Each structure stands twice: as C-alpha cells, then as structure tokens.
Amino acid sequence: MKKNDINYFQRKPLQTTVIGSYPLPGWLEFSAQNLDQFGPEDLAELQNDAVTTVVQDQLRAGLDMITDGEQSRLDFNLSFYGFLQGIKMESTTPRLFGPPAHDQRGKHQIVGQLSAPKGLGTLSDFKKLKQSVAHLDTPPILKASVPGPYTLSGRLLPNSDYIDRYAITEALIPIVQQEIVDLVNDGCQELTVDEPSMSCYAHREDPIRLVDIFNRTVAPVSGKVRLSIHLCFGNYKGRAVGLRQYKPMFPHFLKMDVNEIHLEMASREFSELDIISSIAKVKDVAVGIIDVKSYYIETVSDIADRVRRCLDYAPAEKLSFAPDCGLSQTARWAARQKLTNMVAGVDIVRRELGLS
Numbered sequence: 001m002k003k004n005d006i007n008y009f010q011r012k013p014l015q016t017t018v019i020g021s022y023p024l025p026g027w028l029e030f031s032a033q034n035l036d037q038f039g040p041e042d043l044a045e046l047q048n049d050a051v052t053t054v055v056q057d058q059l060r061a062g063l064d065m066i067t068d069g070e071q072s073r074l075d076f077n078l079s080f081y082g083f084l085q086g087i088k089m090e091s092t093t094p095r096l097f098g099p100p101a102h103d104q105r106g107k108h109q110i111v112g113q114l115s116a117p118k119g120l121g122t123l124s125d126f127k128k129l130k131q132s133v134a135h136l137d138t139p140p141i142l143k144a145s146v147p148g149p150y151t152l153s154g155r156l157l158p159n160s161d162y163i164d165r166y167a168i169t170e171a172l173i174p175i176v177q178q179e180i181v182d183l184v185n186d187g188c189q190e191l192t193v194d195e196p197s198m199s200c201y202a203h204r205e206d207p208i209r210l211v212d213i214f215n216r217t218v219a220p221v222s223g224k225v226r227l228s229i230h231l232c233f234g235n236y237k238g239r240a241v242g243l244r245q246y247k248p249m250f251p252h253f254l255k256m257d258v259n260e261i262h263l264e265m266a267s268r269e270f271s272e273l274d275i276i277s278s279i280a281k282v283k284d285v286a287v288g289i290i291d292v293k294s295y296y297i298e299t300v301s302d303i304a305d306r307v308r309r310c311l312d313y314a315p316a317e318k319l320s321f322a323p324d325c326g327l328s329q330t331a332r333w334a335a336r337q338k339l340t341n342m343v344a345g346v347d348i349v350r351r352e353l354g355l356s
Helices: 026-032 040-061 078-083 122-132 149-155 165-185 196-201 207-221 275-280 300-311 332-352
Strands: 085-088 108-115 141-147 190-194 226-231 260-264 284-290 319-323
Touching (some): 040 122, 040 332, 122 141, 141 149, 149 207, 165 190, 165 207, 196 226, 300 332, 319 332
Parallel strands (some): 260 284, 284 319
8 A cells, every 4th residue: 555545544443632732831931932042052952852842741641643732833823924925023912901812913914925935834843743753663643733824814914915815815825735745745644734714704704715725725735645624713812713603614614625624522512513423424523522721621531421422423433532722722731631531531432342
C-alpha cells in the first residue's frame, strides 16, 4: 500500500485526540511578555522546550494522537498575521476594559498584495513536533492544524482591492494551500483545517459557498493526507461568538472534502448529538466530549457515559473523541486532568466492546 493512499491513514475505533492548542506553560507566558530580553537562540530554545513539555503531558494522558500544542503561537490564528505581507498590524487593542469579548481583538489594514513568502510557520512547528517524539520506539500519530482562509480573513479589513471578506478569502486560499502542501510533503499524515468562522456564521452566510471555499482550499492534498475540519462556535477567553447550532450547516457541510468532521458537543450539553448519525454515514466524526469552557473536571465515569451515548448514533469505527476546542484557554492543571480522564473513560468503553 502506498503511503499517499488515504487508506494508509485509517485509525483505530474510538481514537482519542486533541484539536490543536494546549495551555502555554507559565514560564513561556512570562517569556512571551518579555520577548525583548531574549535573543533568537533563547527564543528557539523556549519554543522547543515548550513543545517537549506539552508533548509529555499528552503522552502521559495516553492520547492516541497528539499535536505540538501550538506553542510557537500566541493565538491559534492571530499569530499567523505576523507571517503575512501586505498588511499593517493593528497597534492598539480596540477595547481594553470590561468583560472579555471578541471586540478586544483588533483588525488589520490591508496595504498591499497579500502574500506569505516564508509560509505561515506551521511547517517549522510540525518539524519540532516530529523531533520531540523521534526517540520513541512507537510514536503516537502526529497532527498539524492550519487555519482555513475564511477564518483567517476575519481579522483583515476590506479595501478597494479586496472589497469584502470573500475577496480577502480568495486571496488567502493559495497561501493556505501552499502551507498544507508543504506539510504533506514533510510527512504530515493527519491535518486539521480549522474553520470555526464557517460554523459561527453559517446561519447568515451561504453554506454552499463556504463548502466550495473549503474544498478548493484542500484540493491539492485531497487523498494524500487524512483531512479533518474543526467546527465550533468560538472560544476567545472561554466565550462563544456564533449561533451555537449545527442545523444551518447540514446537510451542506457533508459535502466538505474531509475524512472527519469534529463537532463541539460537551459545552452544549450534547444538543443535536443525533447529527453524528448522518455524518457517520459518509465520514468519520470526532465528538467533543470535554468542555474546555468549564472548570468542572469530567470524571472517568462521565466520559464513559458520554461515549456510550455517542455509540447510540454512530459505530465505534466511525468515532473519535476530543475536547470541544483547543485547550489554550484552559489552565494547564485542568487540561491535564481532563485529558487523562477522557482517555481513561474511552478505554473503559473500549474494553466493554472488546477493542482494547
């Protein structure tokens, strides 16, 4: 079997994974606030050490699939704007006071042609991740995450050349395409294209148009990597931003050219869980069974019960489990325990089904 055959990337039933981001260790947060006190080699060492640290957290939890925790990014998608040319970075946060909300994140002016001659940085991130597990006899599956062009367009202001969000998105498609091609060429076997903006705004946009954007973006790697899409409703400082309903997206989003669709379920008390039945008929489905917006630590028994509920709608070979969203907005102590309990709860059901 050829390595670029999509069947090569089949995964075991009831696989456990994460979305992408992981809490920054405290010392890395402090360093990020004092970058002017470090040289380039110091910063490289900080990032490498952070990746090693979060990989160890994930390995100790027993996850089947891990990421680099996005330790080289200050934000899951905001950090990518530093790689774009043709924009003027917002220098002042629009709103500093009051409860946290999405209007505390600024937007950037477009001042030239959009490009990313050095890429978006995920290739070097993936290389760090590979290096961090190179010593293991049986390394886990490694996953890379890249923001989709529609989501990436959300923090850029239209101008006379890029008249609306869709025009900006079209300009970003080839940039994201090149990034995912580079990742696949470097051996990435599991790739998530994060498009939370599509799920947040599908209720007011044309879902068919969104599907077309996504499919054109991933076309160069279709069939060469196991592709997934993460559909959530936002998690800036634990706050959602979109209408928290999947109904406006389906059945249209079933036409997305992916192997797996990930849904946020735990924070929504498993509302619309039955939707995984229709997804599982044509794709794998990853269910968010850990609420990253809550500091309630799901017990092992909680997790096992949630997995059993999912099995009422989809077969084990179609299911995998993860937190609702990335863990960057969750304290590290809570993230560690939530992941450990998630794996233990899934393992209980695996044993019940004779899958261990």
